[in-house]
Amino acid sequence: MRVAIIGAGALGGTFAARLAAVGHDVTVTARGAGLAAIQADGIRLTGGFGEAHAHPIAVERLTERPELVLVCTKAQDAEAAIAANATVIDGAPVIVVQNGLGGVATARRLLPASDCFGALTIIAANYTKPGQVTVTTPALTYLGRGDGPADAATRRWQALLEPAVPAAVIDNFVGAQWTKLVVNMLNALPAITGLSVQEVVADPGLRLVMTASMRETVRVGMARGVRFGSLQALGDRRLRAFSRLPLWAGQVLPLMMRARMGDVPNLGSTLQSIRRGQPTEIDFLNGAVVREAAEAGVPVPVNVHLTALVHEVEGVGTPLPVAEVLRRFAASPAPH
Incomplete structure (x- = not known):
């Protein structure tokens, strides 16, 4: 063909x-x-x-x-x-x-x-x-x-x-797109820090931020009336349960995703774009969560901050140290 x-x-x-x-x-x-x-x-x-x-x-x-x-x-x-x-x-x-x-x-x-x-x-x-x-x-x-x-x-x-x-x-492809959007919350922090996805998930502080961004995404989807599609052992029932967990317990989700990746460093598409000096698709990932949240009236401070930090790194072309990233989040509104 x-x-x-x-x-x-x-x-x-x-x-x-x-x-x-x-x-x-x-x-x-x-x-x-x-x-x-x-x-x-x-x-x-x-x-x-x-x-x-x-x-x-x-x-x-x-x-x-x-x-x-x-x-x-x-x-x-x-x-x-x-x-x-x-x-x-x-x-x-x-x-x-x-x-x-x-x-x-x-x-x-x-x-x-x-x-x-x-x-x-x-x-x-x-x-x-x-x-x-x-x-x-x-x-x-x-x-x-x-x-x-x-x-x-x-x-x-x-x-x-x-x-x-x-x-x-x-x-339910439309619902599966939302499930994949949750998975794509893996992308922002590698782009900001220059680390692989596996290294980000291994860091306790970064893992909490990633978990918070995923939880915000699920909550926005729920507010928008989404029935999450089944994808990679994730589906509507599991994601709705995840949305109700405290952050410390919700970390099981990025850890599960990390286990499925294996040990070959996964850079994520957003970090690869930054390393090539190209614009990233962050406005269609975390930025999409921010736009959908505005329509639903749901606060998403972590995704707002992640989107801004990726654009900051795009502008300067160099990653931020992990300690600086965590300091920025400590100074920003906390997820609830």
């Missing part, structure tokens, strides 16, 4: 290399050094899915309609990237592989003739340098759409992806 992947970073590169390895004709879009590297030497994939060296067609903008499109950009780049390719891809089925809450809605708005789906991937991958990706956690990718049961079309695309990467269909 002719598959186009918009955005050839860590996840886009992983999907491109794996889909090419099982026989699909893959085209990727990229820019700058990434485009030049892929055009010169393809994409080299190492780590959890094994080694692969794919040679997809690499372009800045698509010129031929594919049979399937995967949008793998960062959330803040999705609208511009989809719009840039809309005249070519509108009418082709589209899978948005993205963090945050609004990616599928954006694709539907810009591509009215396309059948649009969402994908939530638990794969962790490091974009080590242009054209090179290392998978640190080989995990499932979940496909779905809407808030009802998975349909036949979703199952068709799951069957296509499964030989390349582990894939499953998921009911």
Whole structure:
């Protein structure tokens, strides 16, 4: 099948290399050094899915309609990237592989003739340098759409992806996006401190801050009437129970996530963006919690502070010492 992947970073590169390895004709879009590297030497994939060296067609903008499109950009780049390719891809089925809450809605708005789906991937991958990706956690990718049961079309695309990467269909995709948003609370503190996710969770003070950000996220979702979808052993009942726990007891959640990662350092996508000198998607992660909280009238001081600190580190380009981060939180309003 002719598959186009918009955005050839860590996840886009992983999907491109794996889909090419099982026989699909893959085209990727990229820019700058990434485009030049892929055009010169393809994409080299190492780590959890094994080694692969794919040679997809690499372009800045698509010129031929594919049979399937995967949008793998960062959330803040999705609208511009989809719009840039809309005249070519509108009418082709589209899978948005993205963090945050609004990616599928954006694709539907810009591509009215396309059948649009969402994908939530638990794969962790490091974009080590242009054209090179290392998978640190080989995990499932979940496909779905809407808030009802998975349909036949979703199952068709799951069957296509499964030989390349582990894939499953998921009911209540909208609720699962909120569950993934809780998981994505792993990203901010590594970006602020420069530490891996595992190192952040191992620090007692940082782990409490992370737990508080997760608890705020769940409480906002509940206030917005969300029924959390099942994802990575998390679901509506467990997350609602977590929302009622005191912070010291709630730490079991990030510790559980840390245990599933293994020992290969997981940098998180937000820290990787900072190390490359690129804007992060923090406004679509912790920032999304802040926006949804404003609509619900729920206070989220930890997520407000985390969003601001990530933007601060973006601006200066260097991480903050752990002691300074904890001092800032000690001086800010405490979670309740």
